[in-house]
Amino acid sequence: MTAVFPITAATPVTFAGALPDTADVVVIGGGVIGVCTALFLARDGHRVVLLEKGRISAEQSSRNWGWIRQQGRDPDELPIMKEANELWRQLAAETNVDIGLTQGGVTYLASDAAAMARYEAWQKIASDQDVDTRILSQKQTDSLIPNMSRRYAGALYTPSDMRAEPWVAVPALAGIAVRDGAQIIENCAVRCLDVETGRIKGVLTEKGRIETSQVVLAGGAWSSLFLANHGIKLPQLSVRATVAATTRLPVVFQGGAADDKVAYRLRKDGGYTLAPGGFHELFVGPSAFRSLPKFLTQLRADPFGTRFLPAAPKGYPDAWGTARRWDADKVSPFEDMRILNPRPNAGKVQTITDEFSRLFPDLPDFRVSCAWAGMIDTMPDLVPVIDTVAALPGLTIGTGMSGHGFGIGPAIGRILARLATGRESGHALTRFRFSRFTDGSAMDLGPAL
Numbered sequence: 093m094t095a096v097f098p099i100t101a102a103t104p105v106t107f108a109g110a111l112p113d114t115a116d117v118v119v120i121g122g123g124v125i126g127v128c129t130a131l132f133l134a135r136d137g138h139r140v141v142l143l144e145k146g147r148i149s150a151e152q153s154s155r156n157w158g159w160i161r162q163q164g165r166d167p168d169e170l171p172i173m174k175e176a177n178e179l180w181r182q183l184a185a186e187t188n189v190d191i192g193l194t195q196g197g198v199t200y201l202a203s204d205a206a207a208m209a210r211y212e213a214w215q216k217i218a219s220d221q222d223v224d225t226r227i228l229s230q231k232q233t234d235s236l237i238p239n240m241s242r243r244y245a246g247a248l249y250t251p252s253d254m255r256a257e258p259w260v261a262v263p264a265l266a267g268i269a270v271r272d273g274a275q276i277i278e279n280c281a282v283r284c285l286d287v288e289t290g291r292i293k294g295v296l297t298e299k300g301r302i303e304t305s306q307v308v309l310a311g312g313a314w315s316s317l318f319l320a321n322h323g324i325k326l327p328q329l330s331v332r333a334t335v336a337a338t339t340r341l342p343v344v345f346q347g348g349a350a351d352d353k354v355a356y357r358l359r360k361d362g363g364y365t366l367a368p369g370g371f372h373e374l375f376v377g378p379s380a381f382r383s384l385p386k387f388l389t390q391l392r393a394d395p396f397g398t399r400f401l402p403a404a405p406k407g408y409p410d411a412w413g414t415a416r417r418w419d420a421d422k423v424s425p426f427e428d429m430r431i432l433n434p435r436p437n438a439g440k441v442q443t444i445t446d447e448f449s450r451l452f453p454d455l456p457d458f459r460v461s462c463a464w465a466g467m468i469d470t471m472p473d474l475v476p477v478i479d480t481v482a483a484l485p486g487l488t489i490g491t492g493m494s495g496h497g498f499g500i501g502p503a504i505g506r507i508l509a510r511l512a513t514g515r516e517s518g519h520a521l522t523r524f525r526f527s528r529f530t531d532g533s534a535m536d537l538g539p540a541l
Contacts, residue, residue, distance in 0.1 A: 128505020155466030196347030
């Protein structure tokens with residue numbers, strides 16, 4: 093097995109160039125959200141600069157499962173995700189890169205009647221929003237994914253859901269954005285916002301200043317740390333999720349599927365991406381302690397889905413030694429760690445490999461060709477923040493995608509582009525308002541299916 097992830101700090105810079113003096117909008121963060129925001133800003137004729145501290149898509153946007161799913165979404169996310177499905181199809185046709193976009197469906201396999209009841213409740217949400225999700229019986233489940241050794245009570249199945257290759261797809265979208273007029277600069281960390289009289293006047297980077305009145309923060313796991321330096325509190329945590337890729341295997345299912353033990357989806361190279369079902373790890377740090385009251389509802393709902401680790405490695409966003417305050421003339425935490433590259437949980441890699449082998453005993457012997465981990469930025473209610481910041485005019489936030497960001501990224505990018513330029517988003521965004529963490533609202537958990 094190789095432990096080398098395809099995008100690393102040694103990966104050559106693809107997007108370079110001199111820092112411009114001014115821009116209409118500056119986007120901070122080169123994951124799928126930031127890239128798509130820059131793309132749609134450029135298409136609307138705005139001078140947009142995207143600044144990425146490391147490499148495009150080097151963190152969670154390339155480390156996810158590669159699912160483009162409507163299934164299991166929060167009801168308020170679902171209209172946005174439906175738009176994203178259409179955008180993925182359009183954008184895939186606009187590049188000469190094969191991003192592996194395939195409509196194979198997504199299936200959640202029900203281990204018992206309780207799981208079936210949850211799936212039936214969500215299927216009603218899908219039906220109300222004209223999504224083609226349906227409930228499968230035990231026999232229909234066996235027919236959809238044959239040769240499984242385990243019998244399931246049934247399944248939730250959405251045929252129109254898709255998959256793509258994350259570390260290919262997001263750089264390809266960045267290429268479209270540049271072609272359409274966006275400027276992307278890798279290896280350029282934004283240290284601070286330049287704020288005068290309570291408004292954004294620019295951004296201060298390691299390479300100089302850009303004058304701008306509008307900034308979109310799409311910093312993923314780094315967003316809360318960046319905002320805290322400006323006195324803005326965002327109760328965001330990051331959890332480690334382990335993923336593995338197998339060598340080439342016969343096709344057992346064209347789409348993505350998950351039960352309570354293992355999730356899997358076919359990849360373009362003929363192998364499978366594997367991940368643990370419902371398991372993640374939280375490194376406890378200062379932000380975790382401060383945000384705990386906001387996360388109590390989530391922890392009570394899923395007390396055993398998270399493994400707690402005492403401290404993050406040096407340089408992580410919530411590590412005990414990571415600076416919480418810095419000046420623009422000092423090296424920032426974002427330069428100290430260009431790419432957040434957590435080590436995978438080796439025990440979980442072995443566990444999911446064994447589970448997949450047991451589930452499909454007729455498969456030939458295979459090995460894990462690569463294993464990696466990513467840090468998922470999560471919010472207390474499992475839905476993102478998509479909003480302008482009233483306390484700091486000129487700042488728009490798109491973060492906390494809670495593991496949902498890759499699939500929904502194109503539509504979130506289009507929404508953020510509209511918000512940053514004062515236009516209607518085209519969607520109801522009350523659910524995703526920034527103020528929900530301070531206005532006394534109860535934390536209303538999304539389905540998290």
